Amino acid sequence: MNFTWRFLRLSRVAALVCAMVSVLSWAEVKPEAGIGLPRDVSVDGGRIDWLMNVTHVFNIILFAIMCVWIGIACVKHGRNHTAEYDLGSSKRSVTIAAAISALIFFVVDGNLFVTTIIDLNNAFWNFEKPAKDPKTVRIQINAHQWAWDARYAGADGKFNTEDDILTWNDVKVPVNTPVYLQLASTDVIHSFYLPNFRQKMDAVPGQVNRMWFQAKETGEFEIGCAQHCGTHHYKMKGLLTVLPEDQFKTWVGEASVNASRAFDPDDKAAHWGWEWKEL
Numbered sequence: 001m002n003f004t005w006r007f008l009r010l011s012r013v014a015a016l017v018c019a020m021v022s023v024l025s026w027a028e029v030k031p032e033a034g035i036g037l038p039r040d041v042s043v044d045g046g047r048i049d050w051l052m053n054v055t056h057v058f059n060i061i062l063f064a065i066m067c068v069w070i071g072i073a074c075v076k077h078g079r080n081h082t083a084e085y086d087l088g089s090s091k092r093s094v095t096i097a098a099a100i101s102a103l104i105f106f107v108v109d110g111n112l113f114v115t116t117i118i119d120l121n122n123a124f125w126n127f128e129k130p131a132k133d134p135k136t137v138r139i140q141i142n143a144h145q146w147a148w149d150a151r152y153a154g155a156d157g158k159f160n161t162e163d164d165i166l167t168w169n170d171v172k173v174p175v176n177t178p179v180y181l182q183l184a185s186t187d188v189i190h191s192f193y194l195p196n197f198r199q200k201m202d203a204v205p206g207q208v209n210r211m212w213f214q215a216k217e218t219g220e221f222e223i224g225c226a227q228h229c230g231t232h233h234y235k236m237k238g239l240l241t242v243l244p245e246d247q248f249k250t251w252v253g254e255a256s257v258n259a260s261r262a263f264d265p266d267d268k269a270a271h272w273g274w275e276w277k278e279l
Contacts, residue, residue: 038195041217041242044123045198051112051119058108124199130178130212131278137173137248141183142272143190143203146235148223151273154256160273162263165255169238171223173215174248180212182276191227194240200226210279215242 040049086093130136140159142149150171154163173179183192185203193200194213201211225236243251264270 040196040198041215041219041221042197042199043214043216044119045196047119047123048198051115055112062104124211127180127210127212127278130180133178136178136180136212138180138182138276139171139173140273140276141171141181141192141203143183143185143192143225143229143236145187145230146232148192148236148238149272152252152255153276154259155253159276160271163256163260164273165252165259166270169223171238171240172248172251173240173242174245175215175218175242177245177248178212178214181210182274182279183209183211184274186272188229189227190225190229190236193224193226194221195224196221202227208274208279218242218244 140151147169150167152165153159183203185205190203191200192203197213199211199213201209219242221240223238223240
């Protein structure tokens, strides 16, 4: 009797635990906006989202058409239907195929291509905009296995001087301000990736690449590497913190003073910066 009672109690406990696990496993996750993308916190990131969403819409439409077409063929042609083989080389077949291809190309690909060129010229490749803005924050990013080094010009406004601010896997930027990056690498190709800003750019040995963005929200966001760079590629993870403008200015002032005090002319490894030039 005692054994039966204990068995029932254990069964109830086990059932309760299973129910709790089931509830937790099926708990609704609140996804961020977009189709499987982290939320966009940049001024121009919506341009990328629009292109991706439109591409998905066109893909769904074409997929639905093909499914309906196959369904009609299955219903219309029964088991007694005799297959008719057509190599598609007739004038009629070629004309229909060419017309459909042209329609898809000009309506879908043409629209996406034109929009992409406009977005590149007006936003992502428009480096004159951050270069001419007096508020722009300039940062040099040096990639290496397995970290991101960042360099800010200190109070003198020049790179490669005693008051330069150096950080490791930690990039701080102000909100509502253009951020202009120049990137290089000391070993292999890396790719500086900001998912929440819809931006990434390769860091290549022997050359300096560039990118720019502007944050519209404060917060902490992930820096990733979008290029497999070796056995410890997974370690190429940093943090980008968007601060209010006043807090960023305070941080820059304090960090520049500390950098001047800690400057060591014999620490050659820390002198990796380059003279900033508008490329």
